[in-house]
Amino acid sequence: MNYKDLINEVTRLLDEFQEDKQCIDNFTQDAAKDLKNFSSADQKFIIDTLYGCITRKKLLDVVVNIFYIHHEKYLFRVDRNLFIVVCYLAMFHLDVLGLEHFSRIIKSLDISKMHKFLSFFFNVSNLTTHIQREWSHIYDAAVVDNNWITPLLRWCSEIEALLDQLAKKMGRGCLPKKSPRKNTEPREFDLTQPKARPLPAPEVIPQQESQVKFKQASIKINTCNNGVPVTTHRSPKESEILDEMRLRNRQEALKVLNEANSQQFRCANPQKSEKTQNVISQILQSRDAELKFDQLYTSGSPASQKTNSLPVRLNTTAILREGALYNRQLEEALQRFERLSQGASEPSAFLQWQKEMKEKDLQEELAELERRRLEGRISHEEAVLARERVLERNHHKAQQTKEETAQLMRKYAEKRMKEEKEMRELVQQVADGHKNSKAAKDKLQEIKQRIVKEVSEQSRELLSQALEEAQAELSRKMELIRQIRAFESVSLIRQNFVDDTETAGHDLLCEMSVAELRERLALLRETEQCELEDRRQHIFQEKQLKEQLLLEQLDNIALRRSLAEHAASRSQEEKRMRGELREAVRRDERVLALQKTLEQKQQERQKKKTEKNSMKKNEQVLPLTVKTSLNKKVRRD
Incomplete structure (x- = not known):
């Protein structure tokens, strides 16, 4: 096989x-x-x-x-x-x-x-x-x-x-064997040194007018006088004047160059107008006035106490947490100073350059975001206009369908009138045929009454049987209660002869008399009292140490917060500079152009809206006339 x-x-x-x-x-x-x-x-x-x-x-x-x-x-x-x-x-x-x-x-x-x-x-x-x-x-x-x-x-x-x-x-040939996977080998990250920013070339110094005038005057003197000119035997003063002007211009150019290097991107931060500065000063004064609401009712505190006091009352956890934070920052600062003393470099120049580059990127990003926002609003306006056009087309189609439905409603009303006439005739015929049904209804009523009587008799028998059973159960329970009360009324002879020094006689290993138990409980209370006193003393000592530690931490926190206030003022200045950057972004040409296009689209949409409202008012009058005409025709029919 x-x-x-x-x-x-x-x-x-x-x-x-x-x-x-x-x-x-x-x-x-x-x-x-x-x-x-x-x-x-x-x-x-x-x-x-x-x-x-x-x-x-x-x-x-x-x-x-x-x-x-x-x-x-x-x-x-x-x-x-x-x-x-x-x-x-x-x-x-x-x-x-x-x-x-x-x-x-x-x-x-x-x-x-x-x-x-x-x-x-x-x-x-x-x-x-x-x-x-x-x-x-x-x-x-x-x-x-x-x-x-x-x-x-x-x-x-x-x-x-x-x-x-x-x-x-x-028909596939030999299957290829799976090659083992190659693991990726990590490479060290190579940081290249950033190139130094080249210094911008100074502007060309324009030629002075005095030098030109001096050349023209010398040419005139040489051409007019046939003899030897007077300036041949003495040095001209114009050369000294020119040297002084060159030196002065050179110094001014160097000054401008140093300012440009130290304050880059100044052109992107134009100063605010006088009106804007006045408004800002008024807002700051109003805020300061709101903060000084209780100045009239306080006598003030000495300068020494104000430096060490905290503006907000802190709990123990907050004080310890903030103290640990400031200690860690102090350790990091000390380590940084040690590295600098050992010859490490300070990255302040690179950080300054990085900060400037970030500001420049921020300005570009803000401009791009503003442009995108305006483009999005323009596209939204275009979508609204397109939707309104679609609604107009749909409204036109709806008007046509309304007219068609009005015609169909007229036809339907006529048809309904004919059907109602036919139904009245049929009802009249049925009423004539049902006059002989009264006798059948009387017979049915008699049958129902007989059934009700039979059901009531059966339910009465069942109720009487259930009542007898309940009475028998109640009598049995009353008999049991009477017997229990009789047992409880019998008096018992009780004689208590108790000796506190004797045991109960259960032959247990841990058995003891009442007197021994009382002595042991008294000793236990004394030991618990001693332990409680020791614990209280230990807690009092820990509380004193904790209060001392908190006072030290509060002094440290007050010092650090004074330093943090100076840092906050510097950061406030940086925020002001960023606000100026945003103002410059709003004045960008591309942003202004997009703003104009957005306003045009909004005006176009507003115009469409007004036209649509006027059309709706005209349309509200037409349906009323159609309805009145329909009602009149129905009444005539």
Whole structure:
């Protein structure tokens, strides 16, 4: 027989076997009776393979479950027993069958499925990780390694040749092996030294008018006088004047150059007008006046106390937290001074340049944001205009539909009038036919009354029976209460002769008399009192130390806050400079142009709105006339 038929027969028998209902031996005997069409060798192969797959089911299920997890998208549950049979043959019969017969069995089955399963099962990484770990949970690790993992690893090289043959049959050629992943090697970050900013070239010094006049005068004297000029025997004063002017101009140019280097981007921060400055000063004065609301009612405090006092009352946690922060800042400043004393460089020049570059970037960013905002508003206005145009078209269509519906309503009113006339005639006919139904109603009323009487009699009997049962239960309870009260009324003779020094006599190890218990409780109270006094003393000492620490921290906080106020004033000045930057951005030409276009779009939209309102007023008059005409026609009909 063909190998494919044998494997299909084994998988069919595995599908029929039910582990919880059938015995393996009985099932194999019944299966052998049905295999009369096969030869004895084929029958032996089928029975042995079936018996092995059932007995080794745990090991085989581990492999097939992991295989389905990895290839769940491309597999069906129907082929599960097929993979179990192939796995059993590869694990327990590969040495007996040999590679030649095993390859024939594999080639007789579906090539793509067998290629996927064998490439997964004979992969070294899968065998030594997932499969070996799961098998070690069932059997001992040494048994798994010696009996199954090592033999399968020996066959991996020969199975690869079989996989190449299967790949060629599928028309894909040999599958490329996965190259190992290359880990990225980190490189050090190289910081290049920033180039120094070149100094701007000074402006060209214009030629002075006195020098030109002197040249013209000398030419006139030489041309007019035929003899020797007077200036030949004495040095001219103009050269000295020119030297002084050159020196003065040179000094002014250097001064301007130094100011340009020290105060860059000054052109982007124009000074505010006098009106703006007056408004700002008025706002600041009003705020100061609001803050000085209780100045009339306070006599003031000495200067020494004001420096050490805090403006806000802090709790203990806030004082300790702020003190720790200032101590950490002080340590960082001391470390910085130590680094500077050891020769480290101060990055103040670079920070100044960085600050200037940030201001420049901020100015550009603000201008870009303003432009985007205006462009967005322009697009919004355009969208509103387009929407209004669409609404006008829809309104025109709605007017047409209203006219059509008005005509349909007229027709519908006429139709309804005809139907109402027909209905009146039908109602009149039905009323004439129902005059003889009064006798039937009387009979029905009599039947209903008889049924009600029967139901009331039955309910009366049930109620009387329930009342008798309730009375019997109540009498039984009253009898029980009477007996209990009789037992309680009997007096008991009680004699109490108690000795405090004697024990109760229960023969317990921890048993003690009342007197001993009282003495022990008194000693326990004394010890608790001593412990309480010690604890109070310890708490008082800790409280004193804590108060001293808080006072020191408050002095430190007051000092630091005075320094922080100076820093805040400097930051306020920087904010003022940024405000001037924003004013410069608002005066940008592109921003002004976008502002103009936005105003034009808004005016256009306002004009459309006014036209639309006028059209609505005209439209409100027309429906009233149409309704009145319709009502008149209906009344006439």
